[in-house]
Amino acid sequence: MNSMNMHRDIISDWQAQHERLFGQHAIKLRHRLAETGLFTRESVGKLIERCPQSHFGLESVSFDGETPKRIYGELGNATGLEAIEAIEKGRMWMNIRRVMDWAPEYNDLLNKIFSEFEARMDGLKTFKRNIGVLISSPNAKVPYHADIQGQSLWQISGVKRVFIYPRSDVFMSSKSIEKILLRETNEDMPYRAWFDDYATTFDLQPGEMLTWPLYAPHKVENHDCLNISVTMEHWTKPIWNSYAVHYGNGVLRRTLGLQNTSTSDHGLHVYPKAASALLWKKMGRQIDGDVVKTRDFRIAPENADGRVSVR
Ligand SMILES: [Fe+2]
Numbered sequence: 539m540n541s542m543n544m545h546r547d548i549i550s551d552w553q554a555q556h557e558r559l560f561g562q563h564a565i566k567l568r569h570r571l572a573e574t575g576l577f578t579r580e581s582v583g584k585l586i587e588r589c590p591q592s593h594f595g596l597e598s599v600s601f602d603g604e605t606p607k608r609i610y611g612e613l614g615n616a617t618g619l620e621a622i623e624a625i626e627k628g629r630m631w632m633n634i635r636r637v638m639d640w641a642p643e644y645n646d647l648l649n650k651i652f653s654e655f656e657a658r659m660d661g662l663k664t665f666k667r668n669i670g671v672l673i674s675s676p677n678a679k680v681p682y683h684a685d686i687q688g689q690s691l692w693q694i695s696g697v698k699r700v701f702i703y704p705r706s707d708v709f710m711s712s713k714s715i716e717k718i719l720l721r722e723t724n725e726d727m728p729y730r731a732w733f734d735d736y737a738t739t740f741d742l743q744p745g746e747m748l749t750w751p752l753y754a755p756h757k758v759e760n761h762d763c764l765n766i767s768v769t770m771e772h773w774t775k776p777i778w779n780s781y782a783v784h785y786g787n788g789v790l791r792r793t794l795g796l797q798n799t800s801t802s803d804h805g806l807h808v809y810p811k812a813a814s815a816l817l818w819k820k821m822g823r824q825i826d827g828d829v830v831k832t833r834d835f836r837i838a839p840e841n842a843d844g845r846v847s848v849r
Contacts, residue, residue, distance in 0.1 A: 546570060546573065547570070547654060548569055548570050548571065548647075548650065548651050548654055549567050549568070549569055549570075549654060549655075549747075550567075550568045550569065550570055551567055551568040552567065552658055556658075557658060557659045557660070560655075560659060560662075560749065561688060561749070561751060561752065561774075562751055563750075563751060564702040564738055564740070564748065564749070564750040564751070564754070565748070565749055565750075566740055566742070566746055566747070566748050567746070567747050567748075567749075568745055568746060568747075569692055569745060569746065569747045570745075571647075571692055571694060571745075571768065572694070572744070572745065574647060576643060576644060576647060577671075577694045577766065577768065579619065579622060579695075579766075580619070582618065582622065582671060582673065582694075582766055583617065583618030583619040583621070583622060584618055585618065585634055585637065585641065585644075585671060586613065586618030586621050586622070586632070586634060586673075587617065587618045588640070588641060589634050589635075589637075589640070590640055593634065593635040593636050593637075593639070593640065594613065594632075594633070594634065594635070595610075595632065595633035595634075595635060596610065596611035596612065596613070596630060596631075596632045596633075596837070597609065597610055597611065597630065597631055597632075597633075598611060598628070598629055598630045598631075598834075598835065598845065599629065600834070609834035609835060610832065610833055610834055610835075611630065611833060611834065611835040611836060611837065611845060612833045612835075612836050612837070612848070613836075613837055614836040614837055614838075616836075616837040616838075616839060620837065620839040621673075621837045621839075622673060622764070622766075623839045623844070624837045624838065624839040624841075624844030624845060625673050625674065625675050625764060625844060626675065626676070626764040626844070627675075627839070627841075627842065627843065627844040628675050628843045628844030628845055629675045629677070629678065629843065630674070630675050630678070630844065630845065631672065631673070631674035631675065631678050631680075632672070632673040632674070633670060633671075633672055634670055634671040634672075634673075635670045636668060636669075636670065637669050637670060637671060638667070638668065638669050644669055645669075647669070648667055648668075648669045648770070649667075651770070652664050652667055652772065662774065663774060663775065664688070664772040664773065664774055665772070665773050665774075666687070666771075666772070666773040667770065667771065667772045667773075668769075668770065668771040668772070669768065669769070669770050670768070670769045670770075671766070671767070671768055671769075672765070672766075672767045672768070672769055673764070673765070673766050673767075674760055674764075674765045674767070675760070675764065675765075675844075676696075676760060676761070676762045676763050676764060676765075677759070677760055677761075677762055678760045678765070679757070679758065679759050679760070680757060680758040680759075681729070681757055682703075682727050682729040682733070682755055682756070682757040683718075683727055683755065683756070683757070684710055684714075684715065684718060684727065684753045684754065684755045684756070685718075685753075685771070686718060686719055686753075686781060687752075687771045687772065687773050687777055687781075688749070688752060688771060688772040688773065688774065688777055689749065689750065689769070689770070689771055690747055690748065690749040690769070690770045690771075691742065691747065691748050691749075691758075691767055691768075691769055691770075692746075692747040692767060692768040692769075692770065693742040693743060693744050693745065693746050693747065693765075693767050694744060694766040694767060694768060695744050695764065695765065695766045696744070696760065696761065696763040696764050696765035696766060696767075697741055697742065697743055697744075697760075697761040697763060697765070698741070698742050698758050698759065698760045698761060698765050698767065699739055699740070699741050699742075699758070699759045699760075699761065700739065700740045700742055700748055700756060700757075700758050701734060701737040701738075701739050701756060701757045701758070701759075702737060702738045702739075702740070702748075702750045702754055702755075702756050703733055703736060703737050703754060703755040703756065704736060704754070705751045705752070705753055705754045705755075709733060709736070709755050710727060710753065710755045712784070712787070713791075714727055714728065715753055715784055716784050716785070716787060716788035716791065717788075719781060719784050719785050719788060720785065720788045720789075727755065729757075733755075741761070742767075752777055752780060753780075832849075833848055833849075834847065834848065834849055835847050835848055836848050
């Protein structure tokens with residue numbers, strides 16, 4: 539990172555009330571990630587080239603069959619800049635995962651950002667932080683879903699519309715959350731078009747970041763332009779306790795058929811320490827096990843849709 543800018547706060551418009559809102563409500567803040575020089579097109583291009591195979595994800599949707607099918611791509615011989623160009627023309631999304639594990643300057647940035655949050659929010663202690671880069675085509679969409687840890691989305695270039703739905707049983711039941719936590723589902727979550735009437739929408743512009751409440755369902759729609767975004771994840775003790783409670787309830791429901799399990803994240807339902815340590819290990823394995831082996835297409839910036847079939 540450009541050391542000249544290290545002393546500048548990454549969040550430029552933090553106000554006292556954000557301490558109370560963070561993690562409880564959707565909040566949009568302004569950031570200075572562009573000043574680090576780590577997210578120019580050139581830097582992101584280099585990052586694509588440096589990304590280990592195991593942390594590289596490239597996806598699209600094929601409309602060849604009866605029903606649209608998710609397909610997986612590879613970089614091939616394309617440079618990072620060519621890949622960005624291809625994504626700009628096509629209908630794809632590329633995930634550069636866990637950047638902090640293999641690019642030290644991004645790890646430094648991640649630490650700086652969360653030190654800043656921890657300094658601003660009394661008692662906040664984060665761990666298992668994660669930073670990734672998402673490069674996605676004009677009009678690409680991420681369907682309705684919820685995530686298991688604290689999330690933030692930082693816009694670098696392009697514009698995306700983010701729909702954040704209320705965190706209530708109407709929009710996502712405890713059972714659905716348990717399914718996500720127990721990783722029983724890859725399917726889309728139950729969604730109705732009228733949900734959008736109750737969503738808060740944000741058109742996220744370059745230089746803006748968005749964070750929302752734990753488990754709040756959301757969906758994302760790119761505007762008609764290439765999008766480069768940074769995704770960050772974090773855990774705190776309360777997030778972990780909530781995870782353990784939902785996980786525990788999910789197991790109880792499945793083994794004992796309990797219907798009305800409590801989801802308060804403190805008290806007797808929180809898993810004992812030993813059990814949560816085991817759970818932790820299991821989770822690490824599940825996250826590592828995401829690697830896709832077969833590839834359906836390759837980046838081809840010379841083609842109209844930016845890709846070529848390889849099967
Ligand atoms: Fe998400």
